[in-house]
Amino acid sequence: MQKLVTDIKEAIIRCGLKDGMCIGFHHHLRGGDYVLNMVMDEIAKLGIKDITINASSIHDGHLPLIEHMKKGVVTGLVTAYIGPAVGKAISEGILKRPVVFQTHGYRPCGMEKGEYVPDIAFIAAPTSDPMGNCTGKTGKSACGSLGYAFTDARYAKKTVIITDNLVEYPLAEYSISEVDIDYVVCVDEIGNPEGIVSGTTKLPRNPVSLKIARYAAKAIEASGLLKDGFSFQTGAGGASLAAAGYLKEIMLNKGIKGSYALGGITGYLVDMLNTGCFKALQDVQCFDLKAVESIRENPNHMEISASHYANPMAKSSAASSLDVVVLGATEIDINFNVNVHTDSNGYIIGGSGGHSDVAQCAKMTVIVAPLLRTRHAVIKNKVKCISTPGNTVDILVTEYGISVNPVRKEWEALFKKKGVPIVDIYDLQKKAEKLTGIPEEVNRKNNKVVAEVVYRDGTILDKIYQV
Structure with a gap:
């Protein structure tokens, strides 16, 4: 069977894409991804319209999507995250139908149930052979784990591999097998791996973030969960990463050997693996190039699928064995509901990703956030959007x-006994309001819903309205 075709246009035609269909993408190249834009440009040239995109995430490198939305080429979007640039256009009502925000865990679950299954999935693969055996660990555009793409390859009706490093058949160490692949396209570049790294994956230097991180590590130590066999996930924000750094010091000083760290993996977690803090890393996506190198070289740095990561319908998942997770927030309210979808004005700036998945699963969920962010109080009476329900959040660290x-x-009771500084959330709110004043409510332009937030059980958790 000949799977290798001349270009993306030929692959689209052979797969039979028509108006109104759904197509899938993954985001392991993050801000450096070229594939989504290349595919959408070809679809637009073919005159195909009314497409729904099911992408694990949308980043600011995907700005050309805005023009495709204006022209009706794209009328629907299903995703777990949208960067601020594309999010602003969607918040202002550019998309015909509301965005469906899923979690990273619910995306494979939804496809299993037949929801938003791609008619064609396009997989950016840094290395592939002509039959579609592919990996993200090698090649000039190496991005490491292809964890989210496993879902697309397995469930899409047709699957196209797009690579810039075609090697002889068979590729011995593949992540995704040829058995799920229909066509292979070789292009000059699928992306810039430097774009994997974003400003949110770097350690902070400001004293506020470092103080928050120290408090978070102190709370985790006091919880009794930090012992041999400890399992852990941290978000990619500065304070979250710094908390991991302080945990590393505690674990090394006390000789604690954890079992695994999970999620999007950074170089900081790689260091914890290499120094013996953890026996393994379970990696659904690499957040920097040090993690890419590690997953290529270290067999204890494991590539896992999104389903293995946090699928709530799976018989078990890596998330379901977590002890502690440290996550960020753009807003949190007095009932501990967390918003990571919008800013304080209601503009879409992100998404849950795996936030609400691991918050529900972990034994202790820690939210780290400064009391003020750009002179806005982080603690609200009610968040603009519920991304993660308060009943799955244990502590807020400021x-x-x-x-x-x-x-x-x-x-x-345990924290007070161990000398951890405790403060009532209402007192924190009053302190913030004393510094900034009581925030005015942002009026909606209208009642047009621009996005629905779907929880990991498939129910609609909240709605986001046009700004």
Whole structure:
């Protein structure tokens, strides 16, 4: 069978793409991805319209999507995250139908149930052979794990590999097998791997973030969960990463050997693996080039699928065995509901990703956030959008101390006993309002829904309205 075709246009035609169909993409090249834009340009040239995109994430490198939305080439979007540039256009009502925000765990679950299954999935593969055996670990555009793309390859009706490093058959160490692949296209460049790294994956230097991180590590140490066999995930924000750094010091000083760290993997977690803090890393996506190198070289740095990561319908997942997760927030309210979808004005600037997946699964969920962000109070009476329900959040860590969710009284008693600085969330809110004033409510332009937030059980958790 001849799978290798001349170009993307030929692959689209052979797959039979028509108006109204759904196509899939993954985001392992993050801000450096070229494939989504290349494919959409060819679809537009073919005059095909009313396309729904099911992409694991949309980044600011995908700005050309805005023009395709204006022209009706793209009328629907299903994703777990949207960067601020594309998010602004969507918040202002550019897309015909509301975005469907899923979690990283629910995306494979939804496809299993037949929801938004791509008619064609386009997989950016840094290395592939002519039959479609492919990997992200090698090649000039190496991005490491292809964890989210496993879902597309398995469930899409047709799957196209797009690579810039075609090697002889068979590729011995593949991630995705030829058995799920229909066509292969070789192009000059699928992306810039430097774009994997973003400003959110770098350690902070400001004293506020470092103080928050120290408090978070102190709370984790006091919880009793930090012992041999400890399992852990951290977000990619500065304070979250710094908390991992302080945990590393504690674990090395006490000789604690953790079992695994999970999620999007950074070089900081690679260091924890290499120094013996953890026995393994379970990696659904690499957040920097040090992680890419590690997953290529170290067999204890494991590539896992999105389903293995956090699928709530799976018999088990890596998330379901987590002890502690440290996550960020753009807003949190007095009921501990967390918003990571919008800014304080209601503009889309992100998405849950795996935030609400691991928050529900972990034994202790830690939210780290400064009391003020760009002179806006982080603590609200009610968040603009519920991304992660408050009943899955245990503690909020700020530079002024730690607030414990009232439903987790056992943590509060333990922390006080261990000398962890505890403060009521209402007192934190009053302190913020004293510094900034009571924030005015942002009026909606209208009641047009621009996005629906789907929880990991498939229910609609909240809606986002046009700004």
